[in-house]
Amino acid sequence: DIVMTQSPDSLAMSLGERATINCKSSQSVLYSSNNKNYLAWYQQKPGQPPKLLIYWASTRESGVPDRFSGSGSGTDFTLTISSLQAEDVAVYYCQQYYSTPLYSFGQGTKLEIK
Amino acid sequence: QVQLVQSGAEVKKPGASVKVSCKASGYSFTTYYMHWVRQAPGQGLEWMGIINPSGGSTSYAQKFQGRVTMTRDTSTSTVYMELSSLRSEDTAVYYCARLVRDILTGEIGDYWGQGTLVTVSS
Numbered sequence: 001d002i003v004m005t006q007s008p009d010s011l012a013m014s015l016g017e018r019a020t021i022n023c024k025s026s027q028s029v030l031y032s033s034n035n036k037n038y039l040a041w042y043q044q045k046p047g048q049p050p051k052l053l054i055y056w057a058s059t060r061e062s063g064v065p066d067r068f069s070g071s072g073s074g075t076d077f078t079l080t081i082s083s084l085q086a087e088d089v090a091v092y093y094c095q096q097y098y099s100t101p102l103y104s105f106g107q108g109t110k111l112e113i114k
Numbered sequence: 115q116v117q118l119v120q121s122g123a124e125v126k127k128p129g130a131s132v133k134v135s136c137k138a139s140g141y142s143f144t145t146y147y148m149h150w151v152r153q154a155p156g157q158g159l160e161w162m163g164i165i166n167p168s169g170g171s172t173s174y175a176q177k178f179q180g181r182v183t184m185t186r187d188t189s190t191s192t193v194y195m196e197l198s199s200l201r202s203e204d205t206a207v208y209y210c211a212r213l214v215r216d217i218l219t220g221e222i223g224d225y226w227g228q229g230t231l232v233t234v235s236s
Contacts, residue, residue, distance in 0.1 A: 001176050034217060049209055049226035050159060061222070093159055097215050101147065101164045101173045108158040
């Protein structure tokens with residue numbers, strides 16, 4: 001199984017600041033034949049199922065604010081929130097789907113307001 | 115509209131089994147694979163496995179091999195996840211989820227069930 005490791009485990013930022021969450025996979029999730037990274041980012045708020053934010057490592061899901069962006073390739077990826085809003089307090093997860101049908105998630109990063 | 119409706123909360127004793135159901139509606143049941151994901155209290159998401167409702171084939175995370183069984187009933191558009199030899203660490207919310215990442219058609223999207231709390235306690 002591909003192991004996904006996120007850093008940091010938790011993060012406290014001030015409103016309006018830039019927040020960065022990292023995700024590293026134990027093997028590349030870049031599919032060379034189509035040059036796509038099989039990597040997604042999720043946001044989860046208490047009592048709710050996860051919400052898809054970004055797929056193919058950098059494509060925002062419809063309706064997701066443009067302050068959320070994804071970058072990276074191969075084994076190293078980043079989720080960036082350009083200007084933190086109060087409603088962004090949540091736990092964020094990366095997910096690989098390269099080894100379809102086997103998926104896996106990172107352990108999560110808890111984002112709080114300082 | 116796509117809906118995934120799961121069965122209600124369960125309380126089980128250690129060593130027992132639990133079977134959680136997930137009834138799908140609003141789309142062609144056999145077209146999309148169904149995943150199962152669990153989340154222990156205060157913990158992260160854990161991908162458990164996947165079932166193809168069309169043929170019934172399954173793939174499971176290594177951690178759950180030998181303890182989990184996923185099945186489906188096409189007549190009722192329902193998938194099932196059965197976990198055996200339960201222990202306290204299996205206490206979690208169990209989600210079914212339709213996660214689509216189709217590179218050929220460009221279709222992307224997630225639908226999640228409401229979650230089923232399984233509590234394992236003596």
